[in-house]
Every structure is written in C-alpha cells, then in structure tokens.
Amino acid sequence: MCPGCPHRPVFWVLKKLKAIVTGDIGCYTLGAAPPLSALHSCLCMGSGVTFQEGLRHALKEGKIVGVIGDSTFIHSGITGLINSAYNKVKGVIIILDNRTTAMTGLQEHPGTGRTLKGESTSQLDLEKLCLACGAHTVDIIDPYEVNELENILRKRLAEENLSVIITRRECMLLSKERNNPPRYLKENCNRCGVCLMIDCPALMQDEEGYIVLNESLCTGCNLCVEVCKFQALVKNAG
Ligand code: SF4
Ligand code: SF4
Structure with missing residues (x-):
C-alpha cells in the first residue's frame, strides 16, 4: 500500500x-x-x-x-x-x-x-x-x-x-493533503521495529536497527507516530 x-x-x-x-x-x-x-x-x-x-x-x-x-x-x-x-x-x-x-x-x-x-x-x-x-x-x-x-x-x-x-478518507493518489513528515528522535528509539510492522514504504531500518524516514515518500499521515510508544517518532507541526 x-x-x-x-x-x-x-x-x-x-x-x-x-x-x-x-x-x-x-x-x-x-x-x-x-x-x-x-x-x-x-x-x-x-x-x-x-x-x-x-x-x-x-x-x-x-x-x-x-x-x-x-x-x-x-x-x-x-x-x-x-x-x-x-x-x-x-x-x-x-x-x-x-x-x-x-x-x-x-x-x-x-x-x-x-x-x-x-x-x-x-x-x-x-x-x-x-x-x-x-x-x-x-x-x-x-x-x-x-x-x-x-x-x-x-x-x-x-x-x-x-x-x-x-x-x-480520500485515496492518497487523489488527495492534495500533505502534512510535514514526523520528526525522528533517534535518542528515544529502542530499535523495537514496531513502526515497521505497519508496512509504510517511507520507513526503513539501517544496519544498526535505527529508523530511516524517507521524507520524499512520506505524506505526514502520522500513523507511525501513533504506533511508536517511545516518542521516537513525533508529530512535526512545522
Ligand atoms: S521509532 Fe519507535 S516503534 Fe520505531 S523502532 Fe524506534 S522505538 Fe520502535
Ligand atoms: S507519517 Fe505516515 S507516510 Fe510518513 S512515514 Fe509515518 S506512516 Fe509513513
């Protein structure tokens, strides 16, 4: 998806x-x-x-x-x-x-x-x-x-x-709505990988297990923010 x-x-x-x-x-x-x-x-x-x-x-x-x-x-x-x-x-x-x-x-x-x-x-x-x-x-x-x-x-x-x-909610291919990508606070990340379980193509893991967020793909839907319980991904009001 x-x-x-x-x-x-x-x-x-x-x-x-x-x-x-x-x-x-x-x-x-x-x-x-x-x-x-x-x-x-x-x-x-x-x-x-x-x-x-x-x-x-x-x-x-x-x-x-x-x-x-x-x-x-x-x-x-x-x-x-x-x-x-x-x-x-x-x-x-x-x-x-x-x-x-x-x-x-x-x-x-x-x-x-x-x-x-x-x-x-x-x-x-x-x-x-x-x-x-x-x-x-x-x-x-x-x-x-x-x-x-x-x-x-x-x-x-x-x-x-x-x-x-x-x-x-309108399909993302139709919608013009985009928010800022979340901020990734590496110091809070425990590398649990739970955010990767939502299968968003904008999220990857580096070789050490930290998260890499591809801002050019991200639409700012903030689902990953909801999923991360360690405040390592936080909303970015801009
Ligand atoms: S960003 Fe959050 S959910 Fe994702 S690996 Fe780090 S702590 Fe886990
Ligand atoms: S905000 Fe949405 S689109 Fe951006 S990385 Fe998180 S889940 Fe993916």
Whole structure:
C-alpha cells in the first residue's frame, strides 16, 4: 500500500484486535501481505461480505470482520449485505471508502457523485443504503483517527448485531493533503521495529536497527507516530 494510504490504519487495528478478516478485490487486498498479514481470504468481488457470513455460520467464536472497498461494495457487495442481514448474521463489515476505484485507475463510481466523464450526477448514499439493506448500525469514521476507530470496532464487535463501519478518507493518489513528515528522535528509539510492522514504504531500518524516514515518500499521515510508544517518532507541526 502507498505511504499515507487510508486503508493502512484499518488493517493495523484489525491486526491488533486479532480479527479474522475476509477480504475482497482492490488495492486493499495488499493488507494480506506481511508484515501486516491482516487479511485472510480473498476470492472474488463481493466475497469480503459473503465470506464473513459463511465464517460466522461455521465458527462459534472469534471476531470476524469483512472488508470491501466502496466501489467494490457498490459493484458486488450489496446483495451479500442484504443476505447477511436476512440471515441474522452478527459481526462487522467495513467499507473502505476512499472515494474512488483506486486499483484500476481512479475511476468514478455511483458513490462519488460524478460520472466517468467527470460530470456531476446523483450520489449514492452508502449509509442509507446499508441501513436499507438491514445493517443495524452504520458508523462513518476517518481512519486516521486510529484510537476512535479501534474503540468503535471493539464496541461493534461486542454487539449481537450486524453493523457496518464506513472508513472514509480520500485515496492518497487523489488527495492534495500533505502534512510535514514526523520528526525522528533517534535518542528515544529502542530499535523495537514496531513502526515497521505497519508496512509504510517511507520507513526503513539501517544496519544498526535505527529508523530511516524517507521524507520524499512520506505524506505526514502520522500513523507511525501513533504506533511508536517511545516518542521516537513525533508529530512535526512545522
Ligand atoms: S521509532 Fe519507535 S516503534 Fe520505531 S523502532 Fe524506534 S522505538 Fe520502535
Ligand atoms: S507519517 Fe509515518 S506512516 Fe505516515 S507516510 Fe510518513 S512515514 Fe509513513
């Protein structure tokens, strides 16, 4: 995944919660790759939702979360969500809403409010759609708010309902938003390597185990700051 990708915090939190994650087709399928290794199945478009239902029927225990992109959900995920609600499935479906069809070249889709020609058109309301499909609750959250994301995920997973969480932030390839790269305080770094587990291409380790931050790649998303518990990576207000 790209530096600053809004899907990265979602997979980091899912990994932290030891969730079983049923995935789908999109750039977020890369959440399966190590070191994140936080996506455990992927078959076809829509299977992020339908595999969640299947596993929920098969397994009595465990946190089972389905993930699917916004464009893929509109293409093939809606029928699966209707079926899950109809069959009283418990669990969480996350719609990774980056406001585009990123993997195939940033095409528009019915959720963006623009046609493929870039003309303004009707915009599908994902929240209302999911409620109409039978989801008990729909939360919309900025995935960069990592603590809030973790809290809402914990809460929804503890409920006996089917819920949808829409993690909404524009794809970094579209967004103009950039913040200063974090400051790296080498004297605080214990070389634990935890920040490398988020798999950001802007972070590397030198031969002594210290962190090298590639500022030309970094978008300033500050996920690594959230992850480092030793204040070796700190926000840089500039
Ligand atoms: S920057 Fe923080 S998380 Fe990364 S290796 Fe150093 S102490 Fe560990
Ligand atoms: S702030 Fe950290 S996690 Fe975000 S792009 Fe820069 S190096 Fe990567």
